[in-house]
Structure formats: C-alpha cells, structure tokens
Amino acid sequence: MQATATTPTRRPDRQPAGATIAPGDGRVALDGRWTADQGGAVETAAARIATEARVRPVVVDLGDVARLDTLGAWVLERTRGEIEAAGGHLTYAGVRPEHRILLGEMQLRDPEPASPVRQGRVVALLDGLGRRVVRGGHDLVTGLAFLGEVIAACLRVASRPSSFRGRAFVNQIEQVAFRGVPIIFLISFLVGGIVAQQGIFQLQRFGAAAFVVNLIGLLILRELGVLLTSIMVAGRSGSAFTAEIGSMRMREEVDALRVMGLDPIEILIVPRILALVVGLPMLTLIAALAALTGGGLTAMAYGGLTLEQFLARLQAAVGVHHVLVGLIKAPFMALIIGIIATIEGFAVEGSAESLGRHVTASVVKSIFMVIVLDGLFAVFFAAIDF
Known part of the structure; x- marks a missing residue:
C-alpha cells in the first residue's frame, strides 16, 4: 500500500x-x-x-x-x-x-492651529503686566515654602548638633566673607570718596562744606554700607550658589543625595545660608569703615578738614544706633539672597542655557529684593524714630 x-x-x-x-x-x-x-x-x-x-x-x-x-x-x-x-x-x-x-x-491627529488673537497695545501691555504679577505671586509662595523648609532643616540640625556640617560652614564663610573683603573694601572706599566729593561740591554753595561729614556718616552707616555689600554679595556669592547647585542638578548629584537617604537642604543649603547670615554683617561693617575712610580722605582733600575735625564731627553726628541700623538689616538681606539663590539653583534643568538663565535670574531677583527690603526697613525705622 x-x-x-x-x-x-x-x-x-x-x-x-x-x-x-x-x-x-x-x-x-x-x-x-x-x-x-x-x-x-x-x-x-x-x-x-x-x-x-x-x-x-x-x-x-x-x-x-x-x-x-x-x-x-x-x-x-x-x-x-x-x-x-x-x-x-x-x-x-x-x-x-x-x-x-x-x-x-493609533489615529493620526494633527493639532489644530491656534487662531492668532490680535490685541491692541494697551491690552498687550496689561496682559504682560498681569502675567508678571502672577509669576511674582508664584515666586513669593515658592520662596515662603522654601524658607519654611530651610527653617525646619535648621531646627533639625539644632536638635542633632552632630549632623551639622561644620567644615562646609567654615568653607562657605571663607568663600563668602574672607575672599569677598578685597573687592567690597575697594568698592566701598571708592563710593565713599565719590559721595563725599559730590556732597562737598554742593554744600560749598551754602558755606556748609563741613556738614559733608554728617552726610556721609549717616548715609553710609544706615544705608549705603549694607546696601552696597548686599548687592556685591548677591552678584558674587549668590550667583556662585546658583551655579554650584544648578551644576549639581545637571549632574543628578542632588537626586543621588536623596537616593542615599540624605536631605539636600541640610547638606547643601543650611551651611550656605548660615555662612551668608554670619558673613554679611561682618562685610557690612568692613564696607562702612572703608567708605568712611574714603569719604574722610576726600573731605580732607576737597573740604579743607583736618583728621581731628573729621573725627570730631563724625562722633557728634552718628551714634551707636546708626551702626546698629545697618547691622540689623544685614542678616535679613543675607537670608533673602540665600533663599533666592538656592531656589534658582534647584530650578536649573539639564542644559547650559537653563543654568545661565537661572544664574541671571538669581542675581536680578536678589538685587531687586534687597533694594525693596532696604526701603521697607527705612520706612520702619523712620516710623519708630530709630
């Protein structure tokens, strides 16, 4: 078969x-x-x-x-x-x-093109202003929330002193304060001399050139010393904080700290902000002394004052409370600079363009808020007659 x-x-x-x-x-x-x-x-x-x-x-x-x-x-x-x-x-x-x-x-869907909306100049101006106000409110809320996290981290460190990173704090003090002394001394010295020179030229018209000592004494100790120092620190140390933390974000080092069970705020932020709070008052005092020195030399050169006359009039014009006004402002301005700089650092994304944008924003926002805070303090001290 x-x-x-x-x-x-x-x-x-x-x-x-x-x-x-x-x-x-x-x-x-x-x-x-x-x-x-x-x-x-x-x-x-x-x-x-x-x-x-x-x-x-x-x-x-x-x-x-x-x-x-x-x-x-x-x-x-x-x-x-x-x-x-x-x-x-x-x-x-x-x-x-x-x-x-x-x-x-799997159906292919082409996005519908948005119809262009033609706005008048006034409407466009108001629209842009409204968007900036909303962004400003968002930044304010973010800053307050971050400030709360920093305060909570400081309280945790205070309850566990062994967790405080003393070496990082000392290193930041060196970076913020000691290495910033030369440039701040030089700028303050020059500004003090310029203010004294212009003051003498104007007061000579009224035969009151000697009162330039009162002018530079009060202006420098109460306003210019702390303001110049804060602006310089915002441009120097604030931008450095943003760049350092932003670079760590780009290399995912911040995420690595979280994976290891460590708090980035305790490790990265607390030492930097404490260094600013401690270092800025010291720099403010140095800036005030440098500006008074520059103003005194200018007064002796242009106003015909002797060193004894300058010191006598300065002692009569200013008191300890004028020095305290500038020193009281300094820690608050340091806190503002530190918070803004670190927030912008944490906001950096994975590109060099983002890093540059946030460093610029850090400096601009810090200087703006420092000036606003100085104005608020000026109104407050005037209201309490201090």
Missing part, C-alpha cells in the same frame, strides 16, 4: 500580512497577521493599498485579519493619512471591536 504525501495547510494565524485587491470595485481584503514580526509584509501590503487609492476610493476589509497589533494599526492609519492628504479616500469595513479600539488609538 503506497502512502500519499499531503501538503500541510497553513494556519490563518500564521500567515503573513496580505492585501487582496478586488478588481473594479476598489475593495481591498486584508488577511494574515498584521503584527510587528511581519513588518516587511505589512509595509508591502500597505504600499499596495496606497497604489490602489491613487485611482479610486478604497474600502479596506479587515474581516479576515488574523491578528492586528499596534504596528499594524499604526501602518494602516499612517497609510490612510497619506491617502487623504493626497486627496484620496479610505474607509474600513469588517472591523472587529478590538480592532476598532486599536485603530482609534
């Missing part, structure tokens, strides 16, 4: 993707597996559908499709989009519910 060889029939769910075009009526019947492992066959069948759609509208029948995954659905939707973009038309038939859901998810 002779055995007869039979050819095994191919199972429908194992067949490659195919597309059978019915002649004349523009109907294309899909079959086989429209899946990722049949990518070449899927692309070939889709090309046949696109070719047929060039001459007539096409109806794609998915009734005999064994399997359809996201790749097959995406290719079909991509082909439909290309056909409709060229002015053709493609519709589906025999779509099972699961295929309909998948095709719907």
